Each structure stands twice: as structure tokens, then as C-alpha cells.
Amino acid sequence: MDDLTIEIASGLAIGASMGIVGAGGAIFTVPVFGTLLGHDPKSAFVEALAVTGIIAFGSAFSAAVRHQVDWRRVAIFGAAGIAGTQVIAPVAVRMPARMQVVLFALVAFYAAARMWVSAGAGDTAAQVDARRTAFGTFLAGFMIGILTGTLGVGGGFLLVPALAVYEGLPMRRAVGTSVVVIVLNASAGLVGQWWSGGLAQVMFDERAVAITGICGIVGSVGGSLVATRIPQMGLRRVFAVLLVSASGWLVVQQFLLRGAAGK
Numbered sequence: 441m442d443d444l445t446i447e448i449a450s451g452l453a454i455g456a457s458m459g460i461v462g463a464g465g466a467i468f469t470v471p472v473f474g475t476l477l478g479h480d481p482k483s484a485f486v487e488a489l490a491v492t493g494i495i496a497f498g499s500a501f502s503a504a505v506r507h508q509v510d511w512r513r514v515a516i517f518g519a520a521g522i523a524g525t526q527v528i529a530p531v532a533v534r535m536p537a538r539m540q541v542v543l544f545a546l547v548a549f550y551a552a553a554r555m556w557v558s559a560g561a562g563d564t565a566a567q568v569d570a571r572r573t574a575f576g577t578f579l580a581g582f583m584i585g586i587l588t589g590t591l592g593v594g595g596g597f598l599l600v601p602a603l604a605v606y607e608g609l610p611m612r613r614a615v616g617t618s619v620v621v622i623v624l625n626a627s628a629g630l631v632g633q634w635w636s637g638g639l640a641q642v643m644f645d646e647r648a649v650a651i652t653g654i655c656g657i658v659g660s661v662g663g664s665l666v667a668t669r670i671p672q673m674g675l676r677r678v679f680a681v682l683l684v685s686a687s688g689w690l691v692v693q694q695f696l697l698r699g700a701a702g703k
Contacts, residue, residue, distance in 0.1 A: 443477060443648065444651070446472070446476050446477060447477075447648050447651040447652045447655070448651065448652075448655050450468075450469075450472040450476065450652055450655075451491075451495075451651065451652040451653065451654065451655025451656040451658075451659060452655050452656070452658060452659035452662075453468070453659060454468050454469055454472070454491070454495065454652070454656050454659065455495050455498070455499075455655065455656030455657060455658060455659025455660035455661075455662075455663060456659040456660065456662060456663035457659075457663065458495055458496065458499055458596065458619065458656070458659075458660045458663065459499060459659065459660035459661065459662065459663020459664040459665075460663040460664070460666070465488075465491070465492040465495055465496060465596060465622065465656075467547075467548055467551055467687075469484075469487070469488040469491045469492060469652070470484050470485060470488045470544060470687075471687060471689065472652070473487050473488060473491075473645075473648070475689055477645075477648060479643065479645065480537065480642070480643070481537040481538075481540055481541050482537050482540070482641065482642050483642040483643045483644065483645070485532075485540060485544075486630070486633055486642050486644060487642075487644060487645060487648065487649050489588070489626050489629045489630050489633070490626070490630060490644075490649045490653065491649055491652050491653045491656060492622060492626045493622070493623055493626030493627055493630065493653075494649075494650075494653030494654070494656060494657065495653055495656035495657055495659075495660055496619045496620075496622040496623045496626060497623050497657075498656070498657030498660050498661065499619040499657075499660040499661075499664065500616075500619045500620040500622075500623050502660070502661060502664060503615070503616030503617075503619055503620065504616070504620070506616070508612050508613050508615070508616030508617075509613070509616045509617050509620050510603075510607075510609060510613055510616075510617045513577075513603060513607060513609070513617050513621075514617055514620045514621055514624075516577050516578060516581060517577070517580070517581035517584070517599065517602075517603075517617075517621045518581070518620070518621050518624040518625070519578075519581070520577075520578045520579070520580070520581025520582040520584075520585060521581045521582070521584055521585035521588065521621060521624060521625040521628065522585060522624060522625065522628040523582055523585060524581070524582040524583065524584065524585020524586040524587075524588070524589060524625075525585045525586070525588050525589035525625060525628040525629040525631075525632045526589070526628065526631075526632050526635075527585075527586065527589075528585075528586045528589040528590050528632075529589050529629070529632030529633060529635065531590070532589055532590045532632075532633070533633070533641065535590070538695070540590065541691060541695075542691070543590065544687065545687045545688070545691045547587060548684070548687035549684060549687065551598075552680040552681075552684045552687075553680070554598075556677055556680040576606075577606070577607070580598075580602050580606070581621070584598050584599060584602075584621075584625065585625055585628070585629075588625040588626065588628075588629045589628075589629045589632055589633075596618050596619070596622055599614075599617075599618040599621055599622070600614050600615055600618050603617055603618060
């Protein structure tokens with residue numbers, strides 16, 4: 441399969457994931473760029489940031505038009521996320537690629553577990569914890585921003601549960617709010633990489649990012665249109681299995697295949 445076909449197919453699939461469940465953008469983009477397209481891990485993390493921002497922008501525009509965005513939560517989570525990405529950017533630039541791969545795999549496995557468990561819980565938001573505070577909300581957004589700046593993940597798999605359960609938003613509004621925050625976090629992450637000199641250290645494939653991102657917007661629009669007609673339980677569990685498989689292969693490729701090649 442040639443690179444163009446991979447970029448188009450992956451973009452459509454990743455976009456559909458974001459449109460349907462509000463997550464799965466960068467968490468799938470990193471394995472696509474790092475495994476299927478053969479880019480080095482650090483480049484894949486930065487490229488995933490860009491692709492995630494492009495796809496999330498399309499989803500965010502659609503959500504805003506449908507009035508499914510809570511702008512107050514966007515302000516809190518967005519400000520916290522931007523702060524997190526800027527704090528971690530100098531560290532991420534100097535972090536060894538293998539350490540990033542391991543951390544990414546751990547986060548991916550956690551995301552897969554959350555997806556699997558949430559599939560059984562349905563789309564109904566749980567009772568809101570009355571003890572929540574603005575500081576707790578800001579801290580959650582800050583930690584998600586650190587993940588974005590370090591691993592190139594938008595954090596949708598953490599944002600959606602945080603907004604739906606912790607903040608008590610209806611599921612559709614939580615998804616819409618999440619993608620707007622992801623746009624802010626991804627943009628801030630890229631700025632942080634540029635400011636810290638990270639972009640100068642990677643091979644950034646603009647063509648692959650553009651094709652995957654544009655196809656991702658198409659996929660996200662299609663995903664949001666069919667989301668109400670697809671059984672969420674089975675779909676989320678399929679995504680969980682794919683996520684574990686993709687991230688597991690990324691670890692195998694980095695530690696076993698490249699390690700063997702270097703001997």
C-alpha cells in the first residue's frame with residue numbers, strides 16, 4: 441500500500457473516530473505516522489499534534505454551529521491546557537524518543553481501558569460530584585495539556601469523561617466542548633515545540649500532515665452524522681482493541697525491530 445492511500449484511509453478513519461466518540465485523534469495518528477509511514481517517533485509526535493489540530497478544528501466548527509459547545513468550560517480547560525503544553529515543551533524536546541514511546545503506550549493502554557469500560561456504561565452522564573472546584577477543573581486541564589505537549593495526544597479520551605462525569609455535561613455537549621479544547625491544546629503544543637526548538641529537530645512531512653488532516657475533517661463530519669445510528673458499545677470496544685494493537689506494535693517496532701537492526 442502506497443503512502444497516499446495510507447494517508448487518505450487513515451485520515452478518514454481517525455476523523456470518523458473523533459466525530460463519533462470525541463476521541464482517538466492523535467492516539468491513532470502517532471502509530472499511523474510512526475509505524476505505517478515509517479517516520480521516527482519524535483517526528484510522529486509533532487505531526488500528530490498538527491493532524492489532531494486540523495481535524496479537531498473541523499469538528500469544533502460543526503459543534504459550534506450546532507450550539508453544542510460550553511464556552512465557559514472551553515475557557516477554563518483551554519487556559520489550563522495551554523499552560524500545561526508550554527510548561528512541558530522544553531522537557532519534551534529533550535526527552536529520549538524511546539521514553540516518549542513507552543509513555544505513549546501507557547497512555548494508550550489506559551485510554552483503551554477507559555473506552556472498553558465506558559462502552560458498558562452507555563452515554564448517560566454520571567451524577568456530578570458536588571465537591572468539584574474551579575481549581576480541580578483547572579488542574580485536570582493542566583495535566584491534559586502536559587500530555588498534549590509531551591506525547592502529541594489531544595486528550596479527548598480524558599476530556600470527554602471529565603466534561604461528562606466531572607462537569608456534568610450531556611454527552612454530545614461534552615464531545616463538542618472537547619474538540620474545541622483539543623484545537624487550543626494542539627495549537628499551543630505546536631507553538632511550544634517551535635519556541636523550544638523542537639520543530640527544527642524533526643522531519644515534518646507537510647504533505648502527509650495536510651492530506652491526513654483534510655481527509656480527517658471529512659471523516660469527522662461523516663462520523664458526527666452517523667454517530668447516533670451506530671451502537672456505541674461495540675464501536676468503542678473495537679476502537680479499544682485497535683488502540684492496544686497499534687500502540688503495542690509501535691513499542692515492538694521501536695524496541696525490538698530497530699534494536700535488532702542496530703546490532
